[in-house]
Amino acid sequence: MTAAPAFSCQFCHSKFASRNAIFRHLRADGCTSDNPRAPSATTEDPIVKQSLAIWFGYYHVPHDDDNDSNLLQGTGIDNDLGWNEWAGQQVFQAVQQTLETYEIEKTKNDPDSTNGTANNKLLDFQLQESRTQCSLARLRARILQQDPECPAATDVLVMTGTCLQSSLPQLEVALTNLPDALSNGNIQIWACKLLRSDITLHAERSCTQMVYHYLVPLAWMPGAELLQTQWEGWGHRPPTDCLKRFKTALRGAECGMVPLPSQQKKHQQQHKMAVGRFGRLGAKERKAWHNFADPTLRGLAAPNQESVWRVVDYCRMVGMVDNANLVVEIKGDAFLPQQVRRILGTAVAMTHGWIPMDAWETALRDPASLIETVLAPPGRLYLSECRFHFEESFSSGKPLFESDTCGKVLRLGLPGDNGNTRPQEWAQQCLLRSLSSEGTKRAEDQWLKDVQTNVAPRATQSIHELLKVSVPRSELDASALDPAPLDYMDVLTKLRDIVSTGKWPVTSIARSSVLADQGGKTGKAGSFTVINSKLKEQLQTSSGSQVELPLGNQLFPDLAAAVFELEERIAEQTTKVDVAPNGKIGLSNECTSRRPQSTHCAINANAQFQPHVDSGRGAGQSLSIIVGLGDYHDGELRVEGLACDIRFKPLEFDGWALRHWTNQYHGERFSLVWFTPELT
Structure with a gap:
């Protein structure tokens, strides 16, 4: 009888009975060319794959040339390193440092403590260099990259490593020290989740909805003085109707529902439908929001490019900060550079009457149009939340870090069960501190005047030209x-x-x-x-x-x-x-x-x-x-x-x-x- 052929792993040179066995070894043991690892010492304590999801917020990358005058400068997508990518690197390094420090300290305090294997390490957690982050666009179209200077109340970073199964409890203990590894106050870690082994979470691809907040000052509204002086006294009835007009302008940015079946065929010839979505998002249609992208993108944001077919699910006022700033929430599957700020800036101009209120239903939402839009200042926008509808479908609709269904959640920076609002409050306070300077206020006042005298008139003129229809000629005068x-x-x-x-x-x-x-x-x-x-x-x-x-x-x-x-x-x-x-x-x-x-x-x-x-x-x-x-x-x-x-x-x-x-x-x-x- 012929013996079964032996197959060898080219990294650790261990022998296996089949190629499939080698593949299982590479996945389970984390064996790579940079880190050759033999198969698990015993079947009772195998090497397992463990993914970590980190819930964190970030505010500002420190630069030597920061000053109030550059807060209102436009940002593009060509920056070498955005705040989100910088923060993700810092969090990844903090996880590495936390695990290494725990290993050293635990061994120093208890030198006889081993995990019963030949390597005599408590954790032996091998963290892979690859990681995914919701706000990055490495596997998606580049123009879906988040604005480089946009902070976040919460973002999600997913990283993967391998360790012995017996080390998982020690890993959980080690991660409780993660916030201590971050000395930079610009980053806050709110929670960490040890995902189940059967859960594959890719932060960038698995994220089905991005939620952004923008702080709109009451000073930008018509009748601002009346609003600010009588805010506490008007109860449920505002002293002017400007907020009602602002609400109408915001809702106009939302994508409409799928039409009736009788209109479906014609409609699909005009707009491509969103597919493979979860929850109520499945009933939304894709629109070519090319009017609201950074104009320097040019052909990258052409409406015949599928990457610009974005779904705006929700655009409403959701609260007030310091009795002086409206919190506007915009939800969508993804956003183009400057898209949120251009929607907000245009809505402000509509509220003043500088741009026609019906522009949403005419020129601004017409896929055959391309007009100038109003860019709201930076410094007031932040990423509020990243949602994963597929994971939420397993946990009765609870967000990823509020349920242990898909893995165990370690609440690291949130106080108790009512800590959900803390990330939002932290991000808002960070923004308000930077916006309190006189230089920023002067720059924003100048922006509002420029919108009234220059930008809005140009946009309105282009809308009128777009809507102007010549009288048809029954007989063309060729002469x-x-x-x-x-x-x-x-x-x-x-x-x-x-x-x-x-x-x-x-x-x-x-x-x-x-x-x-x-x-x-x-x-x-x-x-x-x-x-x-x-x-x-x-x-x-x-x-x-x-x-x-x-x-x-x-x-x-x-x-x-x-x-x-x-x-x-x-x-x-x-x-x-x-x-x-x-x-x-x-x-x-x-x-x-x-x-x-x-x-x-x-x-x-x-x-x-x-x-x-x-x-x-x-x-x-x-x-x-x-x-x-x-x-x-x-x-x-x-x-x-x-x-x-x-x-x-x-x-x-x-x-x-x-x-x-x-x-x-x-x-x-x-x-x-x-x-x-x-x-x-």
């Missing part, structure tokens, strides 16, 4: 339009022939997803792509595979040849969209340098595109050229809000990085977009 240049006549004639004969091909699903509803416009609408057949061999060499010409080339070979000939003729007539170092968008009147001929061209007929960025990336040339053809009024191309007249005026721009869309138009409108995509 009032500049005639088509001779360079374009051949392509324009071929396009009109295809439309008049009804041969326009069906638009792809991907392209249709960014096309706006034509709103009853007559005429064939759609889009298809052709390839430059002269560059077919070059494409095949670049991709390393056979390149098949698309349907557009097969149906309209003469048109395909004509559009690429047109590109060569108009290349030197092209203007360019420039992005200045300060981020402003403008047009360059200088002729662009001779660019390589494009490999692809998108051909569009009567197609009005919603804000989007092009899929994939550009290869070789990173810019696209677009030009409009036909007899039409309006229909400008908007690039990050800049209106560009492209009727027989070719324009070069970065369609992969800059959001762009089509203004409303009347008449027949064709457009050609030449580009060279990156081949995979």
